Amino acid sequence: MKNNIAGCHIVDLPKVHNRAGNITAIENRLHAPFDIKRVYYLYDIPGGEDRGGHAHRALQQLIIAVSGAFDVKLNDGNNIQTFHLDRPYFGLYIVSGIWRELLNFSSGAIALVLASEVYDSNDYIRDYSDFIKFKNEF
Numbered sequence: 001m002k003n004n005i006a007g008c009h010i011v012d013l014p015k016v017h018n019r020a021g022n023i024t025a026i027e028n029r030l031h032a033p034f035d036i037k038r039v040y041y042l043y044d045i046p047g048g049e050d051r052g053g054h055a056h057r058a059l060q061q062l063i064i065a066v067s068g069a070f071d072v073k074l075n076d077g078n079n080i081q082t083f084h085l086d087r088p089y090f091g092l093y094i095v096s097g098i099w100r101e102l103l104n105f106s107s108g109a110i111a112l113v114l115a116s117e118v119y120d121s122n123d124y125i126r127d128y129s130d131f132i133k134f135k136n137e138f
Helices: 128-136
Strands: 009-012 016-018 021-023 038-042 051-056 061-067 070-075 080-085 090-094 099-103 110-115
Touching: 051 128, 061 080, 070 090, 080 090
Parallel strands: none
Antiparallel strands: 009 090, 016 021, 038 110, 051 099, 061 090, 061 110, 070 080, 070 099
16 A cells, blocks of 8 residues: 555546536546545635645545645655646545645635545544654555
């Protein structure tokens, strides 16, 4: 389970356009590469603020900027890559075992997170040195 950044990528979500507006629908194992068991969103984050700063042992995520923009900085213990999210029809798929930070939120941004598991506090790695130990176990 030595997941790395190479497993993380932008997912092009379907966008159906008509004169009344656009719609994007996301389905399990079709657009999200896992069964969605939890959905949450981050909002009312002051412009320029950061969130995250943790990893997950097993959980996978698809993160979408449904409004505004923000950066997602990923770290697998060896490599670091930053993705800029600013379109509601692009999602960032994050495999398990990746340290993530959400940075540079624009004012009014909303981050939608689709997760492969229900909330489990034991799945979180909140200390970076513990994350490095976790990565070195495999």
